Amino acid sequence: MKPDHLNLPPRLRGGRTAKRWEGQTLPASAPSVADKPRHLPRKQGRRISWKPILSIGSPLLLLIVWQAVTAFKLFPPEVLVSPTAVIAAFGEVITTGELQRHLSESLTRLAGGFTIGASLGLLFGLALALSKTVERLFGPTFQALRQVPVLAFIPMLILLLGIDEVFKIVIIAKAAFFPVALAAYDSVKGVPKSYFEVSSLYRAPWWVLISKILIPATVPNILAGVRLSLTRAWLVLVAAELIVADSGLGQMMEMGRQMFRLDIVMVGVIVAGVIGFALDRLFQLLQAHALRWKTA
Amino acid sequence: GEKPASTPAAKLPAAVTIAAISYTYQGKPTFNGLSQVVINQGWLEGELKKNGVALNWLPVPTSVGGPLINEGFAAKRIDFAGYGDFPALIAKSGGVDIRAITSSGQGNNAYLIVRKGLEAKSIEDLKGKSLAIHRGRPWELTLAKLLDSKGLKLSDFKIYNLNPQAAYSALAAGKVDAVFTLSEAILQEDKGAGTIIWSTKSNPEWKMRTGLFARTEFTTQNPELTQTVVNAYIKAAHWASQPENRAAFLELASRGNNPTSVLERDYANEGGDWNDHFSPIIDQGFVAHFDDVSKYTFENKLVQKEVATRNFIDPTFVNKGIDELGLKGFWKETPVTGPVQ
Amino acid sequence: MTLKTLNLNAFKPVWLLGLIPPVLFLLWWDHEAAKGGANALAFVSLAQVSQALADMLASGELGLSYGSSLGRALSGLLIGGGIGTLVGIAMGLSKPVEWAASPIYNSFRQVPILGWLPLIGLWFGSGDLSKLIIVALSAFYPTVLYTFEGLKQVEARLLDVGQIYRLNGWQTFWRIQWPAALPSIFTGLFQALAFTWISTIGVELLFSSGAGLGALMQQAQLQARLDIVLVCILFVGLTGFAINFLIKRLSQHVLSWRSIRA
Amino acid sequence: MDYVPHSQIPGHKSRQTGAVSLKGIKKQFNFKDRELKVLSEFSLDVQPGEFVSIVGPSGCGKSTLLRLIAGLDDTYDGTITLDGQRVAGTSLERGLVFQDHRLFPWMTLEDNIGLALTNRNIPKDAKAKLVADHIALVGLKGFEKAFPHQLSGGMAQRAAIARSLVNEPKVLLLDEPFGALDALTRVHLQTELQRIWLAQGSTMIMITHDVEEALYLGDRVVVMQANPGRITHTVDVNLPHPRDRASPVLHKLKDEILAELTHVPEPSNPVVRLIKGDDQ
Amino acid sequence: MDYVPHSQIPGHKSRQTGAVSLKGIKKQFNFKDRELKVLSEFSLDVQPGEFVSIVGPSGCGKSTLLRLIAGLDDTYDGTITLDGQRVAGTSLERGLVFQDHRLFPWMTLEDNIGLALTNRNIPKDAKAKLVADHIALVGLKGFEKAFPHQLSGGMAQRAAIARSLVNEPKVLLLDEPFGALDALTRVHLQTELQRIWLAQGSTMIMITHDVEEALYLGDRVVVMQANPGRITHTVDVNLPHPRDRASPVLHKLKDEILAELTHVPEPSNPVVRLIKGDDQ
Numbered sequence A: 001m002k003p004d005h006l007n008l009p010p011r012l013r014g015g016r017t018a019k020r021w022e023g024q025t026l027p028a029s030a031p032s033v034a035d036k037p038r039h040l041p042r043k044q045g046r047r048i049s050w051k052p053i054l055s056i057g058s059p060l061l062l063l064i065v066w067q068a069v070t071a072f073k074l075f076p077p078e079v080l081v082s083p084t085a086v087i088a089a090f091g092e093v094i095t096t097g098e099l100q101r102h103l104s105e106s107l108t109r110l111a112g113g114f115t116i117g118a119s120l121g122l123l124f125g126l127a128l129a130l131s132k133t134v135e136r137l138f139g140p141t142f143q144a145l146r147q148v149p150v151l152a153f154i155p156m157l158i159l160l161l162g163i164d165e166v167f168k169i170v171i172i173a174k175a176a177f178f179p180v181a182l183a184a185y186d187s188v189k190g191v192p193k194s195y196f197e198v199s200s201l202y203r204a205p206w207w208v209l210i211s212k213i214l215i216p217a218t219v220p221n222i223l224a225g226v227r228l229s230l231t232r233a234w235l236v237l238v239a240a241e242l243i244v245a246d247s248g249l250g251q252m253m254e255m256g257r258q259m260f261r262l263d264i265v266m267v268g269v270i271v272a273g274v275i276g277f278a279l280d281r282l283f284q285l286l287q288a289h290a291l292r293w294k295t296a
Numbered sequence B: 001g002e003k004p005a006s007t008p009a010a011k012l013p014a015a016v017t018i019a020a021i022s023y024t025y026q027g028k029p030t031f032n033g034l035s036q037v038v039i040n041q042g043w044l045e046g047e048l049k050k051n052g053v054a055l056n057w058l059p060v061p062t063s064v065g066g067p068l069i070n071e072g073f074a075a076k077r078i079d080f081a082g083y084g085d086f087p088a089l090i091a092k093s094g095g096v097d098i099r100a101i102t103s104s105g106q107g108n109n110a111y112l113i114v115r116k117g118l119e120a121k122s123i124e125d126l127k128g129k130s131l132a133i134h135r136g137r138p139w140e141l142t143l144a145k146l147l148d149s150k151g152l153k154l155s156d157f158k159i160y161n162l163n164p165q166a167a168y169s170a171l172a173a174g175k176v177d178a179v180f181t182l183s184e185a186i187l188q189e190d191k192g193a194g195t196i197i198w199s200t201k202s203n204p205e206w207k208m209r210t211g212l213f214a215r216t217e218f219t220t221q222n223p224e225l226t227q228t229v230v231n232a233y234i235k236a237a238h239w240a241s242q243p244e245n246r247a248a249f250l251e252l253a254s255r256g257n258n259p260t261s262v263l264e265r266d267y268a269n270e271g272g273d274w275n276d277h278f279s280p281i282i283d284q285g286f287v288a289h290f291d292d293v294s295k296y297t298f299e300n301k302l303v304q305k306e307v308a309t310r311n312f313i314d315p316t317f318v319n320k321g322i323d324e325l326g327l328k329g330f331w332k333e334t335p336v337t338g339p340v341q
Numbered sequence C: 001m002t003l004k005t006l007n008l009n010a011f012k013p014v015w016l017l018g019l020i021p022p023v024l025f026l027l028w029w030d031h032e033a034a035k036g037g038a039n040a041l042a043f044v045s046l047a048q049v050s051q052a053l054a055d056m057l058a059s060g061e062l063g064l065s066y067g068s069s070l071g072r073a074l075s076g077l078l079i080g081g082g083i084g085t086l087v088g089i090a091m092g093l094s095k096p097v098e099w100a101a102s103p104i105y106n107s108f109r110q111v112p113i114l115g116w117l118p119l120i121g122l123w124f125g126s127g128d129l130s131k132l133i134i135v136a137l138s139a140f141y142p143t144v145l146y147t148f149e150g151l152k153q154v155e156a157r158l159l160d161v162g163q164i165y166r167l168n169g170w171q172t173f174w175r176i177q178w179p180a181a182l183p184s185i186f187t188g189l190f191q192a193l194a195f196t197w198i199s200t201i202g203v204e205l206l207f208s209s210g211a212g213l214g215a216l217m218q219q220a221q222l223q224a225r226l227d228i229v230l231v232c233i234l235f236v237g238l239t240g241f242a243i244n245f246l247i248k249r250l251s252q253h254v255l256s257w258r259s260i261r262a
Numbered sequence D, E: 001m002d003y004v005p006h007s008q009i010p011g012h013k014s015r016q017t018g019a020v021s022l023k024g025i026k027k028q029f030n031f032k033d034r035e036l037k038v039l040s041e042f043s044l045d046v047q048p049g050e051f052v053s054i055v056g057p058s059g060c061g062k063s064t065l066l067r068l069i070a071g072l073d074d075t076y077d078g079t080i081t082l083d084g085q086r087v088a089g090t091s092l093e094r095g096l097v098f099q100d101h102r103l104f105p106w107m108t109l110e111d112n113i114g115l116a117l118t119n120r121n122i123p124k125d126a127k128a129k130l131v132a133d134h135i136a137l138v139g140l141k142g143f144e145k146a147f148p149h150q151l152s153g154g155m156a157q158r159a160a161i162a163r164s165l166v167n168e169p170k171v172l173l174l175d176e177p178f179g180a181l182d183a184l185t186r187v188h189l190q191t192e193l194q195r196i197w198l199a200q201g202s203t204m205i206m207i208t209h210d211v212e213e214a215l216y217l218g219d220r221v222v223v224m225q226a227n228p229g230r231i232t233h234t235v236d237v238n239l240p241h242p243r244d245r246a247s248p249v250l251h252k253l254k255d256e257i258l259a260e261l262t263h264v265p266e267p268s269n270p271v272v273r274l275i276k277g278d279d280q
Ligand SMILES: Nc1ncnc2c1ncn2[C@@H]1O[C@H](COP(=O)(O)OP(=O)(O)OP(=O)(O)O)[C@@H](O)[C@H]1O
Pocket: D029, D030, D031, D036, D038, D057, D058, D059, D060, D061, D062, D063, D064, D065, D099, E149, E150, E151, E152, E153, E154, E155, E180, E182
């Protein structure tokens, strides 16, 4: 190689270090030909990995602020319980076995209702997006019905379904159904025509069209719908447990509130948040897996 | 609501906030019981205004009334609240310093209604059957007393924890055999959903009691204001107690969940005079009831700390108010003087 | 697909097809109501419902409650959706913001509103402000999620073009990322719309009582006035449908560049 | 036609800037856990105002090379300089016509071309005029308001060419710009490109699969081979511009390059080997 | 090479089916409130097993035409028949190579090609073999697991060709299939295409901008003009296959067609008029 006539600092010269110059200021005598690079410096080597720091740091910070606020009694301790009190309450409901019982009840209901609701929602949303007839027949009803709270139909549902588990599962399934159906409908509607054309050219049967083309093409949006539907299912589960149940996380929280045990309510909040978060992470991993093709 | 000033007496708070169970009537909140009478009379607002103090009403829906009021007391967002015995006790036990300063009369009836077609004459007949109740609500205590008296336990039934709306549907649909609830049971009976087989009319001592509760800090810092509020409630009780106002009062009350016809029957066959329904006096019965409730809730681990009623009931304001308003002897009961022993 | 062969599309004013399911439903409903007995408590006759509708309209009760709920739903949608979009943009554009915000966002999202009630009551009272906060929160969650996802999906090959023409951060966002994410953002908006309606009704039961369809419905249920409940449902559903329709029109206009199946 | 020359610089190669120099470029992709060597020890010096054509087999790394020069990718070894300055990031001085058109589907043709001028300090109406002129230049008058999905393949490619030209970059990198064009349009645009190049004295590096085109336009034709991508041959075309397409010199050179391209490469090149082997 | 011929039918044009007939085709697009006439009174009869090349200016409606034949668009006037049957919707009998590759970005190369076989009743391993053979055919061995964004432009185009061939359609429609390919790969794939055509006796309609290619492969070359798209000229190439690229007949025909293509069209053709006008 010819001697470097560029008068650049050594680390800016060729070789393996090539990728390092980005984001560095070049010497005044050798102004960069580019306008200033606009990207985050992608430095190699001893760089700090901010991701874990930030993603663990931010909840931690929140916790510290919470503890501080309660320690200084900025709010009445009966209402804003401190993290330590929550931990104590947590220990209490664990040792009495109450939490485990409520949680397993809730999770069973959630699993049933959510699975049924989300999968039916996916199918219905796809049918709505793919068939003009289905869309014309059910579109308006769907759009109106998805805005109506299930709360309003409780007398009818009780009459039809009774008040046992079926009732709760149906309510949760209904809640999970709509966000997924909408997400599937809306994002499949947005799939470029060219994809349909290729599929039609090879006369791909509808299940291939759906599983190999439409779903991959809309993974992020449909999964976002599934994630929302999980949130809603959680929410409605708790609400349903308020209406008819003796057990479940929602019931635990509601009783906690009735009994002015806000520490127990907070335990419920945290458990619900953590479990929801974990389930949500699961979907994110699923999404990352489904979107390998973007980064592979 | 505004927080009251921390320095006593000299500085009055900008506003007094009273929370009470309310309903929505023609798109606007209508309060339950005497609070609406207080509002209609307008006397309290005028009195407070003279002192430059505003009056705020906080309407709370019945289904979440207890928790909302308790949290409001804890956050010092409300100063007074009219609500039930059980939630107030829970707050007190949970460290919120409040006390009962008037009674709202003899209390509310609870009913046991069984579904159509079920041959049950008494609670004993329901053994092994399904029974719906909304757990944690004040009338659960009444049920507990009823069961105790018959040597029964909750586990003798298939208990469904249902909120009232759901419970009535389930009853009508025959999905539960019985519901234990408040006066709406009469309405359900009228609609043909079931038959009432028991009520507190046969055991008035088990009725759920309500009263006006106040934040202790507020009452000690603003005794005059507190007295004004209490007087307003005594005046309202006085108005409601007069037989010629019966119809008007029932009309007000019918803006809630129950039509007048139901209320009439709820108030019927109670023995005693119409005016005794609204006695504000904190009498032996009232105190005994709270003693009882306090013991029961603690023994059944519904609350963590036992509440000493003597710190919880303060009849001084109501006694003074009755004197001031010249209403001594208007209501029959004998007032308790001084803290309960 | 197979239904396509059912030549229903030849049916002329095709939008009338959409009326079939609700009409069938209503017929079934009236049939059930006519059976009497326990059914009469869960199903009321349509005649009763129309009577209730007329009464409520005449008394002005419906107008008042409806107006109040509609106002709450729309302002919640506007506030929650607006802030949600901004947060979604911040998370979508900046990795550090994403890393810091996403664990908190994703776990808070999962907490049932019930858990927040005491704290919201503590901080904001139990009046209209708290109701609005919860309604806005329900619009906030979906908009964040969809805005974020939409921005994440922007193709690198298109960003390359922006780089070639040296678009600055704002230009890149406004000319490339935003339009590319817009379809997804609209999906979020549609989701948010339903959530705000549902939470508007729900929140009226959780905080101080006052005007609102939710309060009306709750009380009607206790009074066993199913006719009133149904009138409320009708209004909730139809309004949701109408707003949905308007947003759909807007999206069709804004997204007219897409080459999608008709 | 009212097309106005881009710049007022008269004569050819009056600019003294626009020298592109690549030294020892190595580039690889991680591909299914193995490394795919795409460019290896690639070096090339382009004079200011020179027109270099690049020809080479499919997949030999031509597009990758242009991306590196454009500054879209900086994960490589070696140095790339423009007028002695190390290339870092993109710059308006270096224009690029992508192999696929990459028009933004949500912008009209007009807006797509206007995008290239976003960061140029020109009055609004001058911008509009520039855009209109370039739309006319590539024969798309009447389609100003069309969205990309309403254009034919060739029309989209022409729009992409217009977008890169409107900016008058010092160095223009073209990745098979005329691939989807019919003979007539192609000849027209070749002529236009040459005229603009002569007028502006800009440096051009063009990838093409049409050897004739490479020779007609290029001062030099660089022949690449694959696995890894490298220069195997460089042909200087010492004819003045504009040239006669029928010139026998060009014909001779064409045969030479085609022979070079179709010469059976060493077995390290699986792509071409398979193709040859196939040709039973 | 282990490539196995697609079908066992020996000899050329043994199939008696594959006749495509277009009669009075009119096609227009609604474009900004005005109608854009794209095809007008277009008629063409293609014999079973014939190879027809289509050349014409950019935007004259060639791709639109192929889409109509493929059955992707049915909003047109006139009739299109295959063996006397009116064409309705798509069919595995009519294959199409799109002008843009249209590989699915989330599928590997292998899966993209395999997609064409979803509806074919062949055992799984036979399918896998077919796919592998066709990947080899287009010289993409080693890239089976690559995603489309990891392929170069020409590689993606070759993958698209493989996808359309794997299916052995009775009628194959090709929209500039070799546009992005270098000379060598192009020649190889032309040869392969011809071999497959001869072996299968299928009908082929190919759009190309390379007149030489059109003549080398086609039994007939159809020359189109734009605004509206119509046939202005048809050239029969009465030479046996495979042909000698250097044949003087082909050269003569090429000059004829190029002359036709570059002939100044009537003024109703704005696109080409502008382009000509530009060429000062
Ligand atoms: N993002 C990527 N990841 C992995 N491999 C890649 C990527 N981009 C390109 N390649 C590989 O790099 C090689 C060169 O690609 P490039 O696009 O530069 O080829 P090319 O010379 O432009 O070919 P063509 O003439 O077909 O466009 C190819 O083998 C391709 O598979």
